[in-house]
Amino acid sequence: AQSVAQPEDQVNVAEGNPLTVKCTYSVSGNPYLFWYVQYPNRGLQFLLKYITGDNLVKGSYGFEAEFNKSQTSFHLKKPSALVSDSALYFCAVRDGWGAAGNKLTFGGGTRVLVKP
Amino acid sequence: DAGITQSPRHKVTETGTPVTLRCHQTENHRYMYWYRQDPGHGLRLIHYSYGVKDTDKGEVSDGYSVSRSKTEDFLLTLESATSSQTSVYFCAISETAARLFEQYFGPGTRLTVT
Numbered sequence: 001a002q003s004v005a006q007p008e009d010q011v012n013v014a015e016g017n018p019l020t021v022k023c024t025y026s027v028s029g030n031p032y033l034f035w036y037v038q039y040p041n042r043g044l045q046f047l048l049k050y051i052t053g054d055n056l057v058k059g060s061y062g063f064e065a066e067f068n069k070s071q072t073s074f075h076l077k078k079p080s081a082l083v084s085d086s087a088l089y090f091c092a093v094r095d096g097w098g099a100a101g102n103k104l105t106f107g108g109g110t111r112v113l114v115k116p
Numbered sequence: 117d118a119g120i121t122q123s124p125r126h127k128v129t130e131t132g133t134p135v136t137l138r139c140h141q142t143e144n145h146r147y148m149y150w151y152r153q154d155p156g157h158g159l160r161l162i163h164y165s166y167g168v169k170d171t172d173k174g175e176v177s178d179g180y181s182v183s184r185s186k187t188e189d190f191l192l193t194l195e196s197a198t199s200s201q202t203s204v205y206f207c208a209i210s211e212t213a214a215r216l217f218e219q220y221f222g223p224g225t226r227l228t229v230t
Contacts, residue, residue, distance in 0.1 A: 032217055043120075043206055043221030044159070051217075090158060094217050102147050102176070102210060104219055105131065108158040 001097040002027040004074075006107035013114055019081040021110045022092030028045065032094035033074040035065055039087045047089075050074060051107045061085070081114045088112075117142065117145045120222035123208045128228045137195040137225050139207030141187075148190040150182060151176075152203040159206065165190055185206050197229045 004025045013019050023033050032051050036044040050057025054065045064078050065076045076089060095105040129135050137149060151162040151174075161174030163182040171182050179201060181193045186201040194201055207222040 035197060036221075041224075043223050044208075044219075046220065048217050049218060066164040097203070103149075103161060103164060104217070105161075108156070 004107040010111045019078040021076040036090045053114040117136040124148045139190045145209040145211040149208040
């Protein structure tokens with residue numbers, strides 16, 4: 001089975017500083033990777049995905065992620081964090097193939113706290 | 117929340133009672149999913165559906181059943197609720213043709229089993 005790991009339970013960063021949320025993956029074959037964000041008392045929202053192509057993927061709210069095949073990583077980044085970026089972030093990988101296999105497996109989540 | 121509603125949004129029930137949660141979508145997406153979210157465990161897939169009357173088990177399906185008789189509705193039933201099923205439940209939808217494997221989530225149902 002495909003899996004992703006988020007090694008940090010929480011990331012603290014000062015407003016205006018760069019933000020990085022780490023994700024590593026373990027897959028057989030080519031990975032389909034995703035990032036989602038969850039604000040308090042809300043469902044998850046899609047941020048960005050990597051399917052193929054450029055290793056740097058741009059997404060919503062100024063976020064981007066870098067796919068690194070040699071390091072099996074897909075880290076989420078934002079050049080300048082905002083207080084409003086404080087949320088729970090999930091990395092996910094497509095798990096399964098074929099018509100019945102459109103599933104995602106999620107990492108455990110990383111809580112981001114951006115301090116003013 | 118992408119045309120997805122969940123009902124009820126909050127429920128408190130007693131151990132041993134059956135509970136049904138409803139997910140309704142207006143997007144006509146083929147795939148629908150039920151997840152549970154618990155501290156320390158992230159999101160775990162309970163069941164999913166890849167078409168009307170087509171369902172399959174996820175990672176944590178024991179004690180849960182699902183039904184999908186119409187494209188727009190996906191029901192999750194806890195056959196006999198236990199305290200370990202206290203959780204926040206999320207429904208999600210996706211459509212491979214339009215948004216290649218992206219999933220869109222409902223607002224969640226907070227279930228407490230006493």
